[in-house]
Amino acid sequence: MPKYRVVTPKGASFTVAGSDYSFEREALDPIDAEIVEAPANEAEFIAAAKNADAIYAKGIPITKSIIDALESCKVITLGSVGVDSVDVKAATARGIPVTNIPDTFIEEVADHAMMLLLAGFRRLVEQDRMVRDGRWAEGRPALLKIPRLMGQTLGFISFGRVARAVAKRAAPFGLRMMAYDPFIQETLMYDHGVIPATLNEVLSQSDFVSMHAPARPEVHHMLTEKHFRQMKKGSVFINTGRGATVDEESLIKALQEGWIAHAALDVLEKEPPSHNNPMLSMENVTLTAHVASASARFDEARKRRVGYELSLVLQGMWPVSCVNPSVLQNTALRRWQPVSMDRGPNS
Numbered sequence: 001m002p003k004y005r006v007v008t009p010k011g012a013s014f015t016v017a018g019s020d021y022s023f024e025r026e027a028l029d030p031i032d033a034e035i036v037e038a039p040a041n042e043a044e045f046i047a048a049a050k051n052a053d054a055i056y057a058k059g060i061p062i063t064k065s066i067i068d069a070l071e072s073c074k075v076i077t078l079g080s081v082g083v084d085s086v087d088v089k090a091a092t093a094r095g096i097p098v099t100n101i102p103d104t105f106i107e108e109v110a111d112h113a114m115m116l117l118l119a120g121f122r123r124l125v126e127q128d129r130m131v132r133d134g135r136w137a138e139g140r141p142a143l144l145k146i147p148r149l150m151g152q153t154l155g156f157i158s159f160g161r162v163a164r165a166v167a168k169r170a171a172p173f174g175l176r177m178m179a180y181d182p183f184i185q186e187t188l189m190y191d192h193g194v195i196p197a198t199l200n201e202v203l204s205q206s207d208f209v210s211m212h213a214p215a216r217p218e219v220h221h222m223l224t225e226k227h228f229r230q231m232k233k234g235s236v237f238i239n240t241g242r243g244a245t246v247d248e249e250s251l252i253k254a255l256q257e258g259w260i261a262h263a264a265l266d267v268l269e270k271e272p273p274s275h276n277n278p279m280l281s282m283e284n285v286t287l288t289a290h291v292a293s294a295s296a297r298f299d300e301a302r303k304r305r306v307g308y309e310l311s312l313v314l315q316g317m318w319p320v321s322c323v324n325p326s327v328l329q330n331t332a333l334r335r336w337q338p339v340s341m342d343r344g345p346n347s
């Protein structure tokens, strides 16, 4: 009988350490695990997960009811940076470490944010439609209204790893940059050519506001009507973080009433959006389908990293990236210095 039981919703796979990749073999023995695919509905998931040693949280919200029903779970792993699909508070109360993958898709998301910034600013989607609709002559007058990019100000809300990678991309475009993040050292901002600022300064002085706040209950609807009212009339709002950080109704009002010029969004409050979401038919909105992290290496990189985190814990070691590290002190897990996750051709 396999030593461990790992429960994952149907269709969510991961790579068990020791199976494919040399760096994993260096670090870990293969784990002897039975992988159980559970239906993604709460009651059936609970029945399957009750005796699990580990859970891969994908495709189903891991609620307090699920967490409270777990009898022997040693780790809940996430295949994302965002931890909004797990009730981390409930997991912490039960002493269960929750892991995420904060450093696996940084470059992809930063590329996507930069693409949205440029596409929103130069009105790519509108321009494309004009050409296809036979309105060739309308293209130039539309762009004669916008300034040139060089010298414009890009403001970041939250200055974590993705925002820092965006700053590196934006610098050669000649953008002036500022950031609001009370949790990041100012020296790190200066190192990236970014001026520390208050939220009010970012909103009122930026031509682009790039939202990177993590999906946590504390920042739910962090941006509301009063914040959009502070933004510059011609500004572009970019969001590659989480839709829930923005009060979408206020954003829609801001776009409809011209308080800001454009929104370029990879994330929405409800995904996929309902067919009556007004943004679907608004000319001044550019949308992508929460795909910023995707690239040819995405699936493999995610599976490997998820497998790695849960293998570490099942073999008695601290995970690499724990979102509730306070629980680790109270476990029997050993502190361990892992090898870098970002090496190898598929990293």
Ligand SMILES: O=C(O)CC[C@@H](O)C(=O)O
Binding pocket: 079, 080, 081, 082, 083, 105, 290, 293
């Ligand atoms: O799961 C995905 O497809 C995207 C995940 C991404 O938003 C993240 O939080 O890392």
